[in-house]
Amino acid sequence: MARVEILSPKQKINELITKILLFKEFEPEEPRMPISNIRFEDARRNLGEVNEHINKLKILMELGGLIIEPQGKMKINDWFDASNLVFEESSTIENKYKDLLEEIGKLRGELDTLNSQIKEVEPFKDIGIDLKILYSSSTFEVALAILDSNQKKEIENKEILVVSEPLENNKYACLLIGKKNSKLDELMKELGIRKFETPDLIAPQIYYNNLKQRIDEILVILTQKREELSKKIKEDEKNIKEIYGKLLTIRDAMNILSKARSSDYYVQVEGYVPEKSLKKLSKSLDNIAFLTYEYPKRYGEEEEPPTYVKLPKSIAPLESVIEFYGTPSYWEISPTVFLIITFPFLFGLMFPDFGNALILLLFSIWFYNYGKKRGSENTIKLSLVLVYSSIVAMVTGLLAREFFGPLPVGGLRELLNNPSAPVGPLYYIWPIPESVYQQISDIIPTGANAIINTILLSLLLGSVLLFVSTLLGVINAIKKKDKEYLLLDRLPLFIIYIVPLIVFTYGFTNISNYQGQEATLLGGISYFLFHSGSPAPLNVQILADILVVWVEIGLIYNWAAKAYLLKKHEHASIGSAIVFGFIEGGFEAALLLLSNTISFIRVLVFAIAHYYILYAFSYMAYLAAGNPTSLLSVFINPAGIVILIIGNLLAIALEGLIVFIQDMRLHFYEMFSKFYEGRGRKFEPVMSYIELTQ
Structure with a gap:
């Protein structure tokens, strides 16, 4: 990223702004050394107005069911004249629907008020007697009220009869009855209890029915008005989208001008441009502007340059997952490169069912269209992440031979574990x-003899990803050019997380006996730590001893580093630095080494859980069909069909969501925490959203 200063003759300001918008890779900034204090104040005022018009048009498009997207073209001679013209066009289209929108707004406001009133009267809706009669008893003092548990207890202690019906949030709908002169009203006022009343003290039942009737009437009118509005808006679809595109372009033009400076002869514009695009910008501004630039330092700048990660459009949506964590700083390696492979891959491993993944894919496509219709970039990006993840899950489902559970493929043979039973269609x-399938069954979680292997493979996967994460942390520290950060924060973690990688790749020394090789090495580590059992063969035991000592040295190094940082930056005493350095750099680091690595077993656990949930529902469907010997009997049994549908819907909805969340958790806590800070700011260039002509 380069910071660019552009100087242009004042008379060429409109051409300059047009060129920058068409360039589409320039983010304007306030000049560091302005040529004057003269600003384009009209641009700053116009920004507020243009955003107001944009919001109104978006509401119109939403109400009309239009896809929120810019269209059209615009001729530019002067950007301020163009903005005034577009504001007039926007006001014209807004005024066209003003009365109808106001009417809908009033109906919505009334509906909100009525819903609030009906919610208040609902606990007493079955009382058919007028409150005027109820509250004017000559024998008792009576009141209806909503009480919390403490108020209810206080009232009961005053010898007031309380007839209550429990509500939500520890509240009660109560009928309070006291003797005459029991001063019930004064007691309620003292406890902050509001006496329930209806207009003219009519019966709550009548009042509730009146409210409900009016709400139903408003809903019918609202539906009619919305349909009328939607029909009219669709007739103006092209015009609305063209004005919307012009407004977006005007907004970005005013954004540039609002930060620019002007002198008697020149205009000064500054901002950030990707390094690779400098020549392209310089060429586009040839003959109308003079351009200078500088490259920011990797670390230590007072101003944080924006981060620009250029990705192919097909994988750019995965960046939206990163944004949940934070934007990478300009000196950091973007985790998106890491995430492109790992996120869909881990999701597919945890959700291996072709049928369920296919439904998730169809939902993702619908979700994408919904986001596009609503103009929501986040929804669009998230839906594309789900598309990629579900496609990988379809591949793992193919390998696992799973399609909406075991019955369609494995049939009763798989369900009953009976070789003579019929298979699926x-x-x-x-x-x-x-x-x-039989050749790879040893590494598929649902295989009969695969549990230990899949546990080891999950740990192997975790150790590789954690090692790569800590390695990226070291690379980022080098790019940051902060020696203290490198030597005292990132390097100790890298040293520690080399050990799990060596442990779980050791089995490849004899891949045909991977499980046995790992068991031998882990046994040697256990013997060194606890002196239980028998030692491993000499060469393996020596390696086990070295690995344990390696971890101990790494933890001591991390302890000393944290103590030094606490003493230097937190001004802790030597004793506090040693104690808290041990807690954070020794004890906590050791726990994280174990927990982070073991955490990847969840990849196996969710795959098994997904399979056996569908297995359980398939077995219930089998029992509901009466333990038949024919698979067809299960598929044509109404109860069996309902059970299978419910089971698969639960698996898709609940497990799909849980797996997505757990996938994010593995990235955010286990991996990203080792190398990614996410304290940067996103590159947000100005651009033209429509075709511009001069």
């Missing part, structure tokens, strides 16, 4: 034949 046409 897809058994022989499944793209992954049984012979291939």
